[in-house]
Amino acid sequence: MRGLFEKDIRIIKNQKKMMLIFAGMGVLLLLSGVEISFILPYMASVMTSVAISTISYDSMDNGNSFLFTLPVRRKDYATEKYFFVCGFGAVSALIVAIACGILLLVRKSEMTAGAFGVETMTCLLIVLLLADLLVPLQIKFGAEKSKIVILATVGILVLGFEIMKNLDQYMQGISSWGRNLWQIISSYKILFGIAGILLVALLTFISWTISCRVLEKQEM
Amino acid sequence: MEEILLDLKNVRKQYANFSLECSMQVKRGSITGLIGANGAGKTTIFKASLGLIHTDGGEIRMMGKTPQQLTNEEWEKIGVVLSDATFPNILTAEDAGAILKKMYHRFDKADFEEKCRTFAIPMNKKMKEMSTGMKAKLKILMAMSHQAEILILDEPTSGLDVMAREGILDALRAYMEQEERAILISSHISGDLENLCDDLYLIDQGKIRLHEDTDVLLDQYGILKVTESEFAALDKQYILAYCKEDFGYRCLTDQKQYYMENMPQIVIEKGTIDEVMKTMLKGSSRKGVSL
Numbered sequence: 001m002r003g004l005f006e007k008d009i010r011i012i013k014n015q016k017k018m019m020l021i022f023a024g025m026g027v028l029l030l031l032s033g034v035e036i037s038f039i040l041p042y043m044a045s046v047m048t049s050v051a052i053s054t055i056s057y058d059s060m061d062n063g064n065s066f067l068f069t070l071p072v073r074r075k076d077y078a079t080e081k082y083f084f085v086c087g088f089g090a091v092s093a094l095i096v097a098i099a100c101g102i103l104l105l106v107r108k109s110e111m112t113a114g115a116f117g118v119e120t121m122t123c124l125l126i127v128l129l130l131a132d133l134l135v136p137l138q139i140k141f142g143a144e145k146s147k148i149v150i151l152a153t154v155g156i157l158v159l160g161f162e163i164m165k166n167l168d169q170y171m172q173g174i175s176s177w178g179r180n181l182w183q184i185i186s187s188y189k190i191l192f193g194i195a196g197i198l199l200v201a202l203l204t205f206i207s208w209t210i211s212c213r214v215l216e217k218q219e220m
Numbered sequence: 221m222e223e224i225l226l227d228l229k230n231v232r233k234q235y236a237n238f239s240l241e242c243s244m245q246v247k248r249g250s251i252t253g254l255i256g257a258n259g260a261g262k263t264t265i266f267k268a269s270l271g272l273i274h275t276d277g278g279e280i281r282m283m284g285k286t287p288q289q290l291t292n293e294e295w296e297k298i299g300v301v302l303s304d305a306t307f308p309n310i311l312t313a314e315d316a317g318a319i320l321k322k323m324y325h326r327f328d329k330a331d332f333e334e335k336c337r338t339f340a341i342p343m344n345k346k347m348k349e350m351s352t353g354m355k356a357k358l359k360i361l362m363a364m365s366h367q368a369e370i371l372i373l374d375e376p377t378s379g380l381d382v383m384a385r386e387g388i389l390d391a392l393r394a395y396m397e398q399e400e401r402a403i404l405i406s407s408h409i410s411g412d413l414e415n416l417c418d419d420l421y422l423i424d425q426g427k428i429r430l431h432e433d434t435d436v437l438l439d440q441y442g443i444l445k446v447t448e449s450e451f452a453a454l455d456k457q458y459i460l461a462y463c464k465e466d467f468g469y470r471c472l473t474d475q476k477q478y479y480m481e482n483m484p485q486i487v488i489e490k491g492t493i494d495e496v497m498k499t500m501l502k503g504s505s506r507k508g509v510s511l
Contacts, residue, residue: 007311010319064305
């Protein structure tokens with residue numbers, strides 16, 4: 001798998017222009033006063049998509065045929081992709097979070113450290129969920145066919161993040177059952193938090209299993 | 221050590237408009253050539269041998285195991301060139317060297333870089349910016365730089381000029397100086413295979429039509445060019461295939477000497493790979509045809 005990581009790092013390294021554009025975009029967003037609660041998940045999603053694009057590069061011009069003649073098993077390829085995509089997305093998210101954190105301090109924002117921490121953690125979960133959804137899609141259908149799904153997913157996740165941010169207001173506003181449900185969740189935050197993490201872990205395992213099965217069946 | 225490094229037994233693969241059914245072997249210490257027209261099934265054989273496609277029947281053994289059973293360490297003993305596939309074209313030769321160093325324990329980066337210099341491959345040029353010849357040379361060097369026991373080369377010299385081809389063929393001959401190695405190579409350029417291979421398989425429409433040692437093919441095979449009357453009178457027991465021509469018939473034999481001694485009046489030409497292929501593929505084979 002070391003060779004696969006090396007390959008993916010070098011694929012991204014060779015896209016310097018695009019990375020500079022994304023970095024510039026991030027800086028502009030930060031300086032333009034856009035809410036940090038938008039910038040964090042947006043930039044994390046964009047960078048995760050960049051990492052996922054290595055799957056398209058691999059399959060371009062029958063590249064997968066060559067890749068699987070190297071000492072690379074299909075399961076190893078799938079496993080490496082998840083580690084790489086999640087790792088790259090997480091590192092990017094943390095870098096953006098640090099930049100946002102510095103900006104919040106400079107602007108003397110009212111956001112508490114705890115709230116900022118929750119936003120960062122949610123962002124990392126978004127990275128994982130993006131990988132869980134998009135890695136098997138790209139492996140199965142390729143970049144072109146899965147483009148619409150990717151765009152829709154990024155949009156839904158960013159919107160979802162906005163809703164999550166104001167969840168307590170929405171839940172209170174829906175109906176009495178919503179208020180009751182929200183009271184229960186608020187009382188057992190840690191428990192639901194752990195359940196959420198376990199659910200994401202399960203989703204990741206299911207996604208990985210699907211990716212492995214798709215790859216095993218694929219003819220190169 | 222296994223004597224037979226690659227063994228295909230009655231391997232079948234069915235596509236909508238094409239079916240493959242073949243048996244072949246690549247032995248340790250030999251260079252085996254696979255020749256056939258476009259669409260004959262060469263690449264299908266290569267892909268089946270490497271586990272890139274599923275087969276519909278038969279058995280494939282690479283170093284005694286099926287491709288799916290091979291461990292990563294055993295895969296390191298296989299070097300591959302595919303005619304239309306390599307690393308992502310956004311990568312450079314230098315990137316390829318760094319990646320292969322992490323994939324193969326026996327990859328010699330210094331030797332790889334030295335060979336790239338010898339074959340004038342720029343280390344920092346993206347593969348999408350390289351010429352066809354540069355990419356072809358790079359693919360071969362990547363396959364040869366990790367001490368593989370068996371090289372599987374699908375059209376490796378495609379796109380190379382004469383001098384570059386000769387350089388690559390020399391490199392392959394030098395590669396085989398270690399006797400425990402083997403090469404399976406396909407090519408359209410019959411001259412390359414004639415000078416390089418120990419034995420040849422001729423494939424047509426998914427079936428092996430001929431398997432022969434190269435020395436025997438070049439020495440004992442011949443093309444008889446006969447008129448209609450000569451063909452009628454011809455002793456056909458050693459005729460493998462024949463086809464109608466303007467002058468009469470072109471016949472392929474594996475016993476050129478017999479006809480030279482017994483029918484000295486007929487025109488007999490040397491059996492080159494091209495001539496053998498042309499006659500076998502264009503003509504009717506003797507098997508099953510009443511002569």
